Amino acid sequence: MKPRNWAIAASISFLAMMLVYGYGASRMFSLDMRKECTYFLHQDYDPKYASAGEQFFPLSKKCNASYNMVPSFVNPSVVLFLGVTSLCAGAAVVAAVRRRRAVPLRVN
Incomplete structure (x- = not known):
């Protein structure tokens, strides 16, 4: 070739x-994490995991221990x-x- x-x-x-x-x-981007997780994604919001921050490699932003927004x-x-x-x-x-x-x- x-x-x-x-x-x-x-x-x-x-x-x-x-x-x-x-x-x-x-x-990963949302203005209100609690509302995004609870109302739109129908997941429980756990501030312990949500406050851990976001990672850009690998991409990760969590609502709780078992749900990743990515x-x-x-x-x-x-x-x-x-x-x-x-x-x-x-x-x-x-x-x-x-x-x-x-x-x-x-x-x-």
């Missing part, structure tokens, strides 16, 4: 990673897309080096 195709695949994977991360991060698919997807991005970027570099070496030099 051409280096450009690997670079495009890496770019798409990186964009997908950023979109999934952005979706997970958007689920969907469970977000963190594994971010790691998966990061791995695919790294592999595709590495393959692009390897393909570019091989292509560069395969071009014969013209000596006049």
Whole structure:
């Protein structure tokens, strides 16, 4: 495959990673945690877990001990897309080096 195709695949994977991360991060923000957990998510609000704060990697914000406001698919997807991005970027570099070496030099 051409280096450009690997670079495009890496770019798409990186964009997908950023979109999934952005979706997970958007689920963390609320103006009133008690109301968000109790009325909208139908979960018990435990201030002990809610006051523990939020984490940005892995994404996490808890209403109580058993409920996280960030969907469970977000963190594994971010790691998966990061791995695919790294592999595709590495393959692009390897393909570019091989292509560069395969071009014969013209000596006049």
